[in-house]
Amino acid sequence: METTQGKVLIADDEPDILEILKYNLSNEGYEVVTARDGDEAFEKAKRTKPDLIVLDIMMPKKTGVEVCQLLRSQSAFKETMIIFLTAVNDESTQIKGLETGADDYVSKPISPKVFMSRVNALFRRINKAEAKVLKIENLTIDPERFLVTLDNKEIILAKKEFELLYLLALKPGRVFLRNEILNQVWGNDVIVGDRTIDVHIRKIRQKLGVDCITTVKGVGYKFEL
Amino acid sequence: METTQGKVLIADDEPDILEILKYNLSNEGYEVVTARDGDEAFEKAKRTKPDLIVLDIMMPKKTGVEVCQLLRSQSAFKETMIIFLTAVNDESTQIKGLETGADDYVSKPISPKVFMSRVNALFRRINKAEAKVLKIENLTIDPERFLVTLDNKEIILAKKEFELLYLLALKPGRVFLRNEILNQVWGNDVIVGDRTIDVHIRKIRQKLGVDCITTVKGVGYKFEL
DNA sequence: TTGCCTGTTTACTTAGAGTTAATAAAAACT
DNA sequence: AGTTTTTATTAACTCTAAGTAAACAGGCAA
Numbered sequence: 001m002e003t004t005q006g007k008v009l010i011a012d013d014e015p016d017i018l019e020i021l022k023y024n025l026s027n028e029g030y031e032v033v034t035a036r037d038g039d040e041a042f043e044k045a046k047r048t049k050p051d052l053i054v055l056d057i058m059m060p061k062k063t064g065v066e067v068c069q070l071l072r073s074q075s076a077f078k079e080t081m082i083i084f085l086t087a088v089n090d091e092s093t094q095i096k097g098l099e100t101g102a103d104d105y106v107s108k109p110i111s112p113k114v115f116m117s118r119v120n121a122l123f124r125r126i127n128k129a130e131a132k133v134l135k136i137e138n139l140t141i142d143p144e145r146f147l148v149t150l151d152n153k154e155i156i157l158a159k160k161e162f163e164l165l166y167l168l169a170l171k172p173g174r175v176f177l178r179n180e181i182l183n184q185v186w187g188n189d190v191i192v193g194d195r196t197i198d199v200h201i202r203k204i205r206q207k208l209g210v211d212c213i214t215t216v217k218g219v220g221y222k223f224e225l
Numbered sequence: 226m227e228t229t230q231g232k233v234l235i236a237d238d239e240p241d242i243l244e245i246l247k248y249n250l251s252n253e254g255y256e257v258v259t260a261r262d263g264d265e266a267f268e269k270a271k272r273t274k275p276d277l278i279v280l281d282i283m284m285p286k287k288t289g290v291e292v293c294q295l296l297r298s299q300s301a302f303k304e305t306m307i308i309f310l311t312a313v314n315d316e317s318t319q320i321k322g323l324e325t326g327a328d329d330y331v332s333k334p335i336s337p338k339v340f341m342s343r344v345n346a347l348f349r350r351i352n353k354a355e356a357k358v359l360k361i362e363n364l365t366i367d368p369e370r371f372l373v374t375l376d377n378k379e380i381i382l383a384k385k386e387f388e389l390l391y392l393l394a395l396k397p398g399r400v401f402l403r404n405e406i407l408n409q410v411w412g413n414d415v416i417v418g419d420r421t422i423d424v425h426i427r428k429i430r431q432k433l434g435v436d437c438i439t440t441v442k443g444v445g446y447k448f449e450l
Numbered sequence: 451t452t453g454c455c456t457g458t459t460t461a462c463t464t465a466g467a468g469t470t471a472a473t474a475a476a477a478a479c480t
Numbered sequence: 481a482g483t484t485t486t487t488a489t490t491a492a493c494t495c496t497a498a499g500t501a502a503a504c505a506g507g508c509a510a
Contacts, residue, residue, distance in 0.1 A: 144400065159444055426498095440498070
């Protein structure tokens with residue numbers, strides 16, 4: 001069962017930062033692996049094959065830039081996304097970082113919100129989740145026409161309902177945490193009450209008539225026909 | 226069925242610019258391909274056959290100008306539109322760029338609005354060529370004669386009304402965001418009030434008498450008979 | 451000039467999407 | 481069992497987006 005948004009390796013020698021980033025990433029459904037120095041980062045990268053590697057530039061044993069260069073020299077990591085954490089707002093360092101093939105850099109002090117939005121942006125890019133018509137058995141979800149069809153019968157959903165259903169149906173079987181749903185459908189900055197998602201889920205269930213959204217108590221929701 | 230506004234290849238070595246441009250382009254319905262250096266740009270251009278190529282002049286491996294010359298030497302890219310991104314406001318570079326056959330150049334720092342207006346301007350130019358008569362059931366829309374017929378009865382629409390109806394009817398069922406409508410019918414640089422589109426929609430509905438335009442609240446409008 | 455048409459804005463109304471709050475039900479935990 | 485936590489289900493409320501009518505400015509023709 002694929003339950004994760006993606007695998008992320010964080011390498012930083014400061015335990016506090018490691019903790020904060022790990023907390024935020026897990027919270028949005030990412031699987032997290034951590035390392036405390038350059039060597040460990042490189043070793044764990046090879047072993048766990050993460051989708052994204054977050055590298056602190058200043059680390060013991062090997063700097064982030066060195067790790068990045070090592071990784072990029074191996075074909076297995078040509079496609080892996082890399083984000084640098086730069087302590088100093090040192091432009092030349094940043095440019096050097098990006099030249100070694102990093103996808104983005106975040107300068108400390110880190111704002112978890114900013115960091116997460118960068119991460120999500122990168123993952124959105126590789127997931128190429130462009131508006132595609134979804135077809136699951138007798139159910140079709142067409143974002144272009146903003147139309148849901150069940151057994152060739154049209155069902156009209158409101159905007160939020162549609163977006164929510166589309167998100168879940170994008171990866172049938174995968175559990176979406178409530179936080180993820182909030183971020184994807186509402187946006188990271190919007191604050192809505194705890195019960196709002198439930199209400200929308202209910203409306204979708206009601207309109208579709210079929211039980212295709214399963215509740216995973218204490219975790220979130222998943223689409224299943 | 227063609228669902229995209231057009232395909233755009235962006236080549237720039239700065240991830241930030243890539244992201245911003247990609248975001249804005251996707252937002253307005255363009256399909257986006259990206260490249261980070263000259264070689265990748267040329268390779269992806271050949272592979273994906275974009276309608277428009279945005280080339281940064283200063284890029285690793287091959288400069289934008291070199292890529293442009295290479296492309297223009299191939300018959301397949303005689304018609305492809307090319308926009309240069311110039312870091313410096315260097316006149317001689319710009320002139321050289323345009324001499325190699327580029328359609329436009331934008332100098333950094335880039336204003337997304339300006340950039341998009343240039344892109345849309347170029348696309349509008351090539352799209353205007355295909356003014357086809359639309360026939361949907363008992364309704365015909367003839368852009369040449371500027372005439373709408375319903376059950377063989379002529380209906381006189383004003384210019385904006387006609388353009389709006391034509392846009393929607395071009396892809397029946399497809400939802401057009403208000404932004405898209407504004408860009409296509411009015412142009413991106415024009416600023417009109419929030420209710421302007423509604424008023425025109427209303428007039429069309431009134432004149433046609435048939436309910437062929439559906440509103441998707443919070444999203445946009447779509448044509449449907 | 452007048453008058454008509456188009457395109458736009460303004461102001462008001464309306465519908466209904468989205469949210470909340472309150473209560474009930476269902477798991478999970480002791 | 482009882483207690484706590486989490487979700488379901490409503491109904492009520494809020495507030496935004498779209499509908500509508502009227503008015504206004506500019507253009508063009510008679």
